[in-house]
Amino acid sequence: MSWRRFFRRGQADADIQREMESYVEEETAENVARGMEPDEARRRARVKLGNAQRVRETAWRQNSMGILESAWGDLRYATRLLRRTPGFTVTAVLVMALGIGATVALFTVVHSVVMKPLPFRNSGRLMDIAETDTHSAMPEHNFVASADFFDWQKQARGFEQMALYGETIYSLSGSAGQLPEQVDAQETSWNLFPTLGVEAVFGRLFTASDDNAEANGTVVITWGLWKRRYSGDPSVVGRTILLNSKPYTVIGVLPAWFAYPNAKAQLWTAVRHEETKTWFTRSHGAHNFQVVGRIAPGVSPAQSQAELSAIQARIRQQFPVGPISDAAVLTPLLESEVGKIKPALYVLFAATGCLLLIACLNIANLLVARAASRRKESAIRTALGGNRWRLIREQVMESLLLSLAGGGLGLVLAWGVVEWLVKVRTDLPRVSSIQLDGAAILFGLGAMTLCGLIAGLVPALSLDDRQMLNTLQDASRSHAGSRDKVRLRRALLTAEVALTMILLTSAGLLLKSYQRLRAVNLGCATHNVLTMKLGLSEARYGTPTERLAFFEQLLDRVRAMPGVEAAGLDTTLPGTGHQRDDAFTLKEAPPPATGTYLGATVRIVDPGFFQTMQIPLIRGRFFQNKERLNNANVAIVTPAFAHKFFPNSDPIGKHVDDGNFDGPHVFEIVGVVGDTRETLAGQMQPTIYYPLYRGSNGFAYLVIRGRGDVEDFALPAQKIIASMDPDLAVGDILTMEQILGKASLDANFNATLLVFFALLSLVLAGVGIFGVLSYLVAQRTQEIGIRMALGAQRDRVLGHVLLDGLKPALIGLMLGLVGSVVAGRLIRSMLYATRPLDPIVFVLVSVVLLTVAGAACMAPAWRASRLDPMQALRTE
Amino acid sequence: MRKSSEPQNEMLKGTLDMMILRTLVGGDAHGHTIAKIIERTSEDLLEVEQGSLYPGLHRLEDRGWVSSYWGASENNRKAKFYRLTAEGRKQLVRETSRWRQMTRAIGLVMGEETQG
Numbered sequence: 001m002s003w004r005r006f007f008r009r010g011q012a013d014a015d016i017q018r019e020m021e022s023y024v025e026e027e028t029a030e031n032v033a034r035g036m037e038p039d040e041a042r043r044r045a046r047v048k049l050g051n052a053q054r055v056r057e058t059a060w061r062q063n064s065m066g067i068l069e070s071a072w073g074d075l076r077y078a079t080r081l082l083r084r085t086p087g088f089t090v091t092a093v094l095v096m097a098l099g100i101g102a103t104v105a106l107f108t109v110v111h112s113v114v115m116k117p118l119p120f121r122n123s124g125r126l127m128d129i130a131e132t133d134t135h136s137a138m139p140e141h142n143f144v145a146s147a148d149f150f151d152w153q154k155q156a157r158g159f160e161q162m163a164l165y166g167e168t169i170y171s172l173s174g175s176a177g178q179l180p181e182q183v184d185a186q187e188t189s190w191n192l193f194p195t196l197g198v199e200a201v202f203g204r205l206f207t208a209s210d211d212n213a214e215a216n217g218t219v220v221i222t223w224g225l226w227k228r229r230y231s232g233d234p235s236v237v238g239r240t241i242l243l244n245s246k247p248y249t250v251i252g253v254l255p256a257w258f259a260y261p262n263a264k265a266q267l268w269t270a271v272r273h274e275e276t277k278t279w280f281t282r283s284h285g286a287h288n289f290q291v292v293g294r295i296a297p298g299v300s301p302a303q304s305q306a307e308l309s310a311i312q313a314r315i316r317q318q319f320p321v322g323p324i325s326d327a328a329v330l331t332p333l334l335e336s337e338v339g340k341i342k343p344a345l346y347v348l349f350a351a352t353g354c355l356l357l358i359a360c361l362n363i364a365n366l367l368v369a370r371a372a373s374r375r376k377e378s379a380i381r382t383a384l385g386g387n388r389w390r391l392i393r394e395q396v397m398e399s400l401l402l403s404l405a406g407g408g409l410g411l412v413l414a415w416g417v418v419e420w421l422v423k424v425r426t427d428l429p430r431v432s433s434i435q436l437d438g439a440a441i442l443f444g445l446g447a448m449t450l451c452g453l454i455a456g457l458v459p460a461l462s463l464d465d466r467q468m469l470n471t472l473q474d475a476s477r478s479h480a481g482s483r484d485k486v487r488l489r490r491a492l493l494t495a496e497v498a499l500t501m502i503l504l505t506s507a508g509l510l511l512k513s514y515q516r517l518r519a520v521n522l523g524c525a526t527h528n529v530l531t532m533k534l535g536l537s538e539a540r541y542g543t544p545t546e547r548l549a550f551f552e553q554l555l556d557r558v559r560a561m562p563g564v565e566a567a568g569l570d571t572t573l574p575g576t577g578h579q580r581d582d583a584f585t586l587k588e589a590p591p592p593a594t595g596t597y598l599g600a601t602v603r604i605v606d607p608g609f610f611q612t613m614q615i616p617l618i619r620g621r622f623f624q625n626k627e628r629l630n631n632a633n634v635a636i637v638t639p640a641f642a643h644k645f646f647p648n649s650d651p652i653g654k655h656v657d658d659g660n661f662d663g664p665h666v667f668e669i670v671g672v673v674g675d676t677r678e679t680l681a682g683q684m685q686p687t688i689y690y691p692l693y694r695g696s697n698g699f700a701y702l703v704i705r706g707r708g709d710v711e712d713f714a715l716p717a718q719k720i721i722a723s724m725d726p727d728l729a730v731g732d733i734l735t736m737e738q739i740l741g742k743a744s745l746d747a748n749f750n751a752t753l754l755v756f757f758a759l760l761s762l763v764l765a766g767v768g769i770f771g772v773l774s775y776l777v778a779q780r781t782q783e784i785g786i787r788m789a790l791g792a793q794r795d796r797v798l799g800h801v802l803l804d805g806l807k808p809a810l811i812g813l814m815l816g817l818v819g820s821v822v823a824g825r826l827i828r829s830m831l832y833a834t835r836p837l838d839p840i841v842f843v844l845v846s847v848v849l850l851t852v853a854g855a856a857c858m859a860p861a862w863r864a865s866r867l868d869p870m871q872a873l874r875t876e
Numbered sequence: 877m878r879k880s881s882e883p884q885n886e887m888l889k890g891t892l893d894m895m896i897l898r899t900l901v902g903g904d905a906h907g908h909t910i911a912k913i914i915e916r917t918s919e920d921l922l923e924v925e926q927g928s929l930y931p932g933l934h935r936l937e938d939r940g941w942v943s944s945y946w947g948a949s950e951n952n953r954k955a956k957f958y959r960l961t962a963e964g965r966k967q968l969v970r971e972t973s974r975w976r977q978m979t980r981a982i983g984l985v986m987g988e989e990t991q992g
Contacts, residue, residue, distance in 0.1 A: 015956065016930050019907055022955040023926065026908040029951045049926050059931040 009060060016059050020052050070393070078398040088370070089402070092363050096406020096451065098760060099359030101413030103352040104436075104444040108418050110349050111443075112434040114338050119257055119433070121197025122294075127301060128336035129162070129291040129308065131325035135596070138325055141336075143287035146271075146280050148315060148325070152291075155311050158304035162293040163192035164271060165261070169535055169699070171729040172229075172267075173242035182533060182731030183225070184264040187271040193220075195294050196260065203237035203252030210251070211270040217248035218270060223256040225266040243269070244537035245727055259432045261290065261337070284315055285322040285583060285597075286660075292333060305330040320594045323583040337429045344750050347827050351506065351757045354499045358761045360403075360451045361499075362768050365492045367399055368459040369775050392460040399456030400449070407448030411441065427745060458492070489772045493765075494812040500758070500765040501816020501849055506823050507758035508841040510751040513834040517744045522574045523676035523684075525614040529703055529736040530710040531573055534721065534728060536698035544629055544695025550724065551692060551700070555606060557720045563707050568609030569692050569700040572601075574676040575736075575743045578685075579603075586645060587655035587666065600641055601678065601687040602658075604697050610636075610673055612705050620652045620671030628693035635667035638675045641686035656688065661696055680743050681832045701732075710735055750830060762852055769856040773805040777864045784864055785872025798865035805857035806850075813849060817842070892924070892932050894975060897941060897960060897968040906947075906955035907933060933958060941967050 024045045031041030049055075082089045117123045130141035131148065149164045156162070165188035172181045190211035199205070201223070210218045219241065221230075230236040240247045248269070271289075272280075279286055295304045308328035316326035331339070371378070378391055415436050422434050541547045551569055558567040572579040583597045592598055607623040609615075618639065627634055635656055642651040656667045667690060675684040692700065704713050714733050721728055734742075741748070777784070784797055824836030834841075899905065899913045910933075911924040936942045941964030949955040960968070 012934060016934070018954075019930060019956045020926065022906065022949065022953055023908045023911075025953045026906075026949060026951065026955070029953075051927070055927045055930050058927055059934055062931050062935060 013056055013060060016056055017052075020049060020055065024049055070390075071397070074390075074394050074397040075401070077394055078401050081398060082401060085370075088366060092366060092402045093406040093409060095359045095362055095764065096403050096448075097409035097413055099352075099356035099451070100403075100407040100410030100444060100447055101417060102410075102757065103349075103356045103447055104411060104414035104440055105417035105421070106345070106349040106352045107443050108414065108436050108440040109421065109428075109434055110345050111439055112437075113428065113430045114342055114345060116433065118260075118334050118337070120333075123333065125160075125295050125297075126196065126333040127293050127295055127304070127330045128333050129293050130329045130331070131287065131312065132327050132329050133325050134327050138323065141329055141331070142325060144289045144291045145284045145287050145324075146275070146289055147282055147284045148312060149289065149291055150281060151315060152308055152311055152328075156304070156307050158296055158299040158307045160294040160296050161191055161195040162291060163195040164189045164289045164291050165192055166271065166289040167265075168269070168274070169533075169731070170243040170267070170269075171245070171535055171537055171727065173245065173727040173729075175241070178229070180727050180729035181229070182535065182729040183266040185267045185269060186261070186265045187269045187274045189271055192268075192292065195292060198254065198258060200252035201255050202234050203250070205252050205254075206268075206270050211272045213272060213276045215270070215273055217243070217246055217273060218251045219243065219248040220252045220254060220268040221250055222254045222258065222266055222268075224263075226253045242727065243267075244535070245539040246537070257432065259430070262429065263426060263432055284319050284324045287323065287325075293330075295330075301330045301332070321591075321597070323597045323599060341429060341746075343827075343829055344746065347506070347830065348750065348753055351503055351754055354503050355757045355761050356447065356451065358496050358499050358764050360455050361492045361496045362764050363399065363402060363451075363455040364458040365489055365496075365768050366771065367395065367455060368489050368492070369771065371395065371459045392457075395460035396453060396456035400452035403448045403452035403455060407444055407451075410448075411436075411444050414440070414444065425745075425749065427742070458488070489775075490808040493768055493772055493808040494815065496761075496765045496768050497809050497812025497849065497853065498815035498819060500761040501813055501845065502819040502823050503754070503758040503761050504845040504849060505816075505820035505841060506827055507751065507754040508845050509824060509827065509831055509834055509836065509838060510747070510754050512838060512841055513830070513832040514744065514747040514751040516833040517680050517747050518740070520677065520680050522680075522740075523615065523674050524574050525612075525705060526736040526740060528707070528710050529613070529705045530713050530717075531701050531703050531732070531734055531736065531739065532714070532717065532730050533701050533732040534699075534730050536728070538698070540725070540727075541698055546695075547698050548628060548693055548695040551606065554702070554721065554724065555608065557724075558702065558704060558717055559608075561704075561706075561713065561716055561720075564704055564713065565706050566608060566612035567702065567704045568612035569606045569702055570609050570613075571604045571692075571697060571700055572678070573701050573703070573736075573739060574613070574678065575680060575739055576678075577743075578678050582658050582660045582688075584656050584658040584688075587657060589645070598645065600637075600644075601685045602660075602690065603687060604690045604692045604694075604700075606692045609692075609703070612703055613676075614705075615676060616674040618672040618674060619650075620669075622671060622673075623689075623691045623693070625693070627691050629695055630663065632691040632694040633664055633667050634670045634691060636671040636673055636689040637669055638673060638684070638687045640675050640684045641688055642672055644686045658688075658690075661690075661694075663696075680740070747830075747832065762849070765849075766852045766856040769805055769809060769853055770859065772808075773801065773857055773860040774863075776804060777801060777860045780864075781867065781872045784867055785869045788867065788869040789873065794865040797867075798861050801861035801864045802854075802857050805861065806853060809850070809853035809857075813846060816849075817846070820845075890971075891975070892928055893936060894968065894971040895922075896929075896932060896936060896958075897964055897971070900942060900958060900960040900964070901968070904947075904957045904959045906949060906957050908949075908955070910958070936964070939967075940964070 024042070027045035027048055028038070028041045031044050032038060036044065118126065120126060129144065129152075131144050132138055132140055132142055143166075144164065146164065149162070153162050165186050168185050168187050170183050170185050172183050174180045188206070190206035190208050193199075193205040200220070203220075205220055206218065209215060221236070226232060226236065234253075236250050237252060239250050241250060242248070254268075293304070295301060305328060308330070309326075312328050313326045316324050381391065382388065418434060418436050422431055425431060428434075536547055536550060541550060555567055555569065558564060578601065580602045581599050582602045583599045585591060585598065605623070607625050607627070610617065610622050620636070623632075623634060623636065637651055645651070646654065651669045651672060654669050656669065658665050658667065673689070675687070678685055702717065704710065704717060706713060718730050718733075721730055784792075788794075788797065820842065821837065824838075828836050895914050896910055899910050899917075902913075905913070907926075907929055911926070911929055914922055914924050933942070933944075937944055937958070941961060942958045943961055944956055944958050946954060947957045
C-alpha cells in the first residue's frame with residue numbers, strides 16, 4: 001500500500017485500460033494471422049481477455065486502502081448531511097464548543113496548578129516544614145521559629161539542605177524621578193536558591209558571605225521587578241538601590257518563571273543581614289518564618305519528619321514555658337502550595353465535566369431524532385443489503401465531525417478563558433504557570449473523540465436489524481414504530497436533567513455561601529473607608545520619638561483634609577487575615593501550666609482608630625493622646641479576649657505582660673471594644689490592642705473615613721506623605737469594600753463560574769426537553785387527530801402531552817436530588833454558614849428546574865392541543 | 877469458463893509474480909507476450925488470467941521489481957512494455973530458490989523420486 005499509488009489510481013486505471021486495448025489488438029492480429037475473419041478474430045480476442053471491467057476493479061481495489069477509503073466516503077456523506085441541516089449543525093457545534101471549551105480551560109488550570117511538578121530540580125524531594133504542637137495548643141501548620149530552624153540545620157541528618165524565608169516589605173526609593181514604591185519581599189537564608197535548584201539569569205544569587213549582619217546589603221530582584229522598574233536593563237546588576245533608605249547592591253536577577261513562594265514577592269534579601277537582633281538566633285517562640293528542605297536520597301519524608309520532631313521535642317523540654325512547639329510537620333512542597341485551592345479546582349473541573357456530558361447527551365438526543373427521521377432510508381438500505389456496520393459508522397462519523405468542529409472552536413474558547421482567568425485570578429497559586437499547552441490540547445482531542453463516540457454510538461446502536469424490516473412493513477402512518485427511540489431519548493433526557501439538578505444545587509449552595517460571606521458583619525465600618533499601607537524605615541525613624549512624631553503629624557494633616565471625617569492607624573486591617581499574635585502572661589492569674597501558654601492576636605492602634613473604624617466601646621475607655629512613649633503601658637481587649645482569659649471577672653484594671661516589647665512591657669487593660677474579624681469566614685479571635693503612640697512600631701495602615709467617594713482621598717493623602725518624606729512609599733491603596741471583595745474573591749469566583757455552568761446546562765436541558773417533546777408531538781400528529789376526532793378534549797390532550805414531557809424531567813429531578821446530596825457533601829469544605837442540605841436551595845432549585853421543564857413542555861403540548869383533527873388526519 | 881478460478885488464482889498469486897519476472901529475463905515484453913510466453917512454455921498447461929496479469933504487473937512495478945514504458949509492439953502497435961529491474965532480478969533469484977525448496981519438500985512428502 002502506498003500513498004503515491006493511492007492518489008494516482010485514476011491514471012493507473014487509464015493505463016490498464018489502454019494496455020488491455022493493446023492486448024486485444026495483438027490477439028486480434030494473431031487470430032487474423034491464423035486465418036480468421038477480422039470480426040471473429042476480435043470477438044475471440046475479447047473472449048480471451050475476459051471481463052475487462054473486473055480487471056480494472058481488481059487493480060483499483062489493489063490500489064486502494066480499505067478503511068481509509070470508506071472513512072473518506074463516510075466523511076463526505078456526513079458532511080453532506082450536516083450541510084443539509086445548518087440549523088442543527090450550528091446548534092450542535094456551539095453546544096459542543098461550550099462544553100469542550102469550559103472543560104479544556106479547567107483542565108488546563110488543574111493540570112498547570114495541581115498536577116505539573118514544581119519547576120525545581122527534583123522537586124519531589126522538596127518539603128515544606130512547619131511546626132506544630134502535639135497538645136494542639138498551636139495551629140496544625142505553624143510558622144517556624146528561627147532558632148528552631150538553626151537547631152534543625154545543625155542536628156538533622158535526613159536533609160540535603162534546608163532553607164528559611166519570611167515575608168517582609170520594603171520601601172524602594174526612586175531614582176531619576178521614579179516614585180518610591182512599597183514592595184512585597186522575602187528575606188531568606190542564603191541557601192534557599194541552591195536548595196530549590198534555581199540559578200540567576202544575570203549576576204549571581206546569595207552566598208554565605210552575604211548572609212550575615214556585617215556584610216554589605218545585597219538584593220536579588222525578580223524578573224517582574226527587573227522588567228517593570230528597571231526596564232530589563234542587565235546593567236542593573238551591580239547598581240546600588242535604597243531599601244528603607246539603606247543602600248543595597250543588586251547582585252542578580254531571578255528567572256522569569258520563578259514565582260516562589262508567591263507572585264507577590266518582588267525582591268529577596270539575606271535574612272541574617274536583615275534580622276540583627278538577638279531574638280533571631282535565640283527565640284524558639286517567635287514563629288515568623290517558613291522553611292523548605294530537600295530530603296536526602298534514600299530518606300523518606302516520614303523518617304525526616306520523625307527526626308525533626310524528635311529534635312523539636314528536645315527543644316521543648318529545654319524551654320518548657322511559652323509558645324514552643326514539640327513537633328514538626330513535613331508537607332510536599334507542591335501540596336503545601338496548592339493544597340488549599342485543590343478542592344475548589346476539582347469541583348469546578350467536575351462541573352465542566354458534567355456540562356460536557358450534558359452537551360454530549362444533548363447532541364446524542366438530537367442525533368437520535370435525526371436517525372428516527374431517516375429510519376425509512378436506513379431500512380431501505382438495509383433491505384438492499386447495506387450492512388449495519390456501515391450505518392453505524394456513518395452515524396458515528398457524523399457525530400465525530402460535529403464534536404471535532406465544536407471542539408476546535410472550543411479550544412479557541414478555552415484559550416480565551418485561560419487568558420482571562422490568569423488576569424482575574426492573580427491570587428491563585430502558580431498562576432504564572434497556567435498555559436494551554438500540548439497536554440491540554442491532547443486532553444481536548446481525547447474529550448472530543450470520546451464525546452463524538454458517545455453521541456454517535458448511542459443513537460447508532462439503537463438501530464436494530466430486526467426492526468428495520470418492520471419499519472418497511474409499517475404503513476407510512478405508523479407512530480408506534482419509534483417507541484424505542486422515544487424511550488432512548490427519554491432516558492437521555494432524564495440523565496440530562498439529573499446532571500443539571502446536581503450542577504444547580506451545587507451552584508446554589510456556593511452562591512448562598514458567598515452571599516453569607518459577603519453579609520458577614522466585620523464588626524467595623526466597611527463603607528466609605530480608604531486604607532493604605534506604609535512602613536517607616538529604620539534608618540530614618542530609628543527612635544520611638546521620631547516614629548511618634550511622624551504618625552501624629554500625618555494624622556493631623558490627613559484629618560484636616562476636606563471631606564475627611566476621621567482617620568486612624570492600625571497594624572492589621574479587619575478582613576485581611578492574621579498578622580501577629582503574641583504570647584503573654586497575666587499578672588492577676590497564676591502562670592499557665594508547663595507546656596502551655598497564653599496567646600492572642602495583637603494590633604497596635606492610635607487613639608482615634610476605634611472611632612475611625614466605628615468599633616464600639618463596650619466598657620472602660622479608648623487610648624488617650626497623652627498616653628505615649630514611656631507613658632503608654634495601657635491595653636484594650638475584645639469580648640473574645642475577655643471571655644477566654646477572664647471568664648469570671650472584669651478584665652479592666654488587670655495587667656498583661658507582653659515580653660515582645662522593648663522597655664517596660666506590663667500593660668494595664670483600660671477598655672473593652674467590639675470584636676472584629678480577621679478573616680471573613682473565621683471566628684472572632686481574642687485580640688489585644690496596644691497604643692501605637694508608644695512609638696515601638698513603624699509599620700501601619702492608614703485608614704481614612706469620609707464623605708463621598710473615598711478613593712478621591714488617595715492622591716491628597718499620598719501628597720501629604722510625600723511632602724513629609726519623599727522616600728516613603730505607600731502601598732495597597734484600597735477601600736474596605738475592595739478588601740472585602742478580595743477576601744471573598746475565591747468564593748465569588750467559584751460561585752459565579754458554577755452558576756454559569758449550571759445555567760448553561762439548564763438551557764441545554766430545557767432545549768433537550770423541548771426538542772424531544774416537539775418531535776413526539778410531530779410523530780403522533782395522526783394519533784392525536786384520531787383521538788380528537790373521536791371526541792377527546794383539548795385539555796386532556798394538553799395534559800397528556802405535558803405529562804409525557806414532565807415525566808422524564810421528574811425522574812431526572814429525583815435522581816438529581818440524590819446526586820445533589822452527594823455533591824453537597826463533597827463541596828462541604830467550600831461552604832460557609834450553609835448546610836450541604838440547605839432546604840431553601842434544594843426547594844428553589846427544584847422549582848426553577850421544574851419551571852424550565854414545564855415551559856419547555858408547554859409549547860409542544862399547546863401545539864398538540866390546538867391541532868385541527870381534519871388536518872392532522874390528512875398529514876403524512 | 878473461468879467460474880471456478882477464484883481460489884486457484886489466489887493460490888497462484890505469488891507464483892504468477894515469479895513467472896512474470898522469469899519471463900522478463902529474456903527481454904522486455906508487453907502483457908500479451910508475457911501471457912503467451914508463460915502459456916507456451918508451460919505447454920499450455922497454465923492459462924494466464926488477464927484479471928490477474930495486469931493488476932500483477934502493476935503490483936510488481938509498484939514494488940520496483942519491474943519498470944515500464946510505452947513502446948511499439950512487434951505488430952507496430954502501441955503497447956506497454958515491462959523491463960526487469962536489478963531489484964527484480966534479485967527478487968527472482970530469491971523466489972526461485974524458495975520455489976525449488978518448496979517443490980522438493982512437497983515432492984519428498986508425496987514420495988516421488990526426485991530426478992537428478
